[in-house]
Amino acid sequence: MRRSSIIMLIAAVALGLIAVLFARTFLSSGDDAGSQTAAVRTVPTVVAAADIKFGEKIKPEMVKVVDWPANTLPQGSFQRLDELTMGAGRTAMRPIVANEILTENSLATGANRLSTAQxxxxxxxxxxxxxxxxxxxxxxxxxxxxxxxxxxxxxxxxxxxxxxxxxxxxxxxxxxxxxxxxxxxxxxxxxxxxxxxxxxxxxxxxxxxxxxxxxxxxxxxxxxxxxxxxxxxDLNDGTITRLVRKPNSGGAAPSGPPAPSAGNSGQAPVGPGVVVMRGTSNGTTSSFESVIGK
CATH class of the missing domain: 2.40.30 (Elongation Factor Tu (Ef-tu); domain 3)
Structure with missing residues (x-):
């Protein structure tokens, strides 16, 4: 009888310790979550309540205010509905999807007309x-x-x-x-x-x-x-091309090889070479260059 009482006492103490550990763990996680929630600061932000088409004037039923994390808020956002709907109003400069944050870059001031200048x-x-x-x-x-x-x-x-x-x-x-x-x-x-x-x-x-x-x-x-x-x-892929010269105005091909220039030995060039033709017509100088080969 005495032995069973001791065993029950030990079991009770063990269960009590386990309960204390569970309580501490639960409270600690709750404190951490609370601190994380407190660390994320939110601000009122205007978003689209429904899809807005290009060129549509912003009306009160098209927008709504939600709480948005301040550290992820884009520049040029709005915090109040009257900033969009009062006065001259605003017009969508591009399609805006539902729940998208409205910014100054996506809207044009005034609703009379859309201007490219904006x-x-x-x-x-x-x-x-x-x-x-x-x-x-x-x-x-x-x-x-x-x-x-x-x-x-x-x-x-x-x-x-x-x-x-x-x-x-x-x-x-x-x-x-x-x-x-x-x-x-x-x-x-x-x-x-x-x-x-x-x-x-x-x-x-x-x-x-x-x-x-x-x-x-x-x-x-x-x-x-x-x-x-x-x-x-320059209209090639980098390879050397051959250009065929047009016949003379009379339609007959030139007879015989071209006369040798004074600077050569009287022999026609053999193999690839560069032919440069220059002439004048009505006082305007023109040039034609080609690569020919034998």
Whole structure:
């Protein structure tokens, strides 16, 4: 009897110790959770209550206020509904999905009309360039894309050439459409680009003396490269080519080998060589170079 009482006493003490350990663990985890909750500070933030389309005026039923962690809040957010709906109001500059935080960059002040000027960065300019199915990349250029701008010119006094005018220019609008959520390609006559004042000056001149082409680039491609002027003689993959000269104006091929120049020994060159022809017509000097071989 005495032995069983001792065993029961030991079991009771053990259970009591286990209960104390469980209590301490539970209270400790509760304190940690409370401290973590207290460490995360939230602030009222305006978000979209439903999907908002491009160009829609912000109405009170379209937005709501939620508590958002202050340390993850994007710059330019709003804390009160009246900041969006009172006065001139705001207009969506791009599609906004439900529960997305509204920011100044996604909205335009005033609801009368949307202006491309509100999309421009500081010290930047908007310039429109003519495009067609070829120069406009088949209608696959959309607002928000990045493009390079090339000019091609065929002057009377020289061979045709191409120059790079601008790199990574942001497309603000295609035709009159500024919707960055545009999904279907469309052939338009103009594209409006965001460029620097110097690039705007070059493009304005290039439109009058040559034709422009847009080259679409990847969103994340911020690289800049220096390209030399490309001419007709550069249109190969680096291999040596042979050019066949046209017959003379009378239609008859020249008879016999060309007369040797005073600087050689009277023998025709053997193997590959370079032939340079220069002449004048109406006071305009022109040149033609080719590589010929036997």
């Amino acid at each position: 999309l421009l960065g500081p010290q930047m300019r908007a310039v429109s360039v003519p495009v067609n199915e070829v120069s406009g990349v088949g209608g696959l250029v959309f607002p928000g894309d990045r493009v390079d701008v090339f000019m091609t010119r065929q002057p009377e006094e020289a061979m045709p050439y191409s120059e790079l005018l601008a790199q990574g220019a942001r497309v603000l609008a295609v035709g009159s459409d500024m919707n960055v959520g545009k999904e279907k390609p469309e052939l338009v006559k103009t594209a409006t680009l965001e460029v620097t004042p110097l690039q705007a000056q070059k493009i304005a001149l290039a439109v009058t003396v040559g034709s422009l082409n847009l080259a679409l680039r990847h969103f994340s491609d911020e690289s800049r490269m220096r390209l030399q002027t490309a001419q007709v003689m």
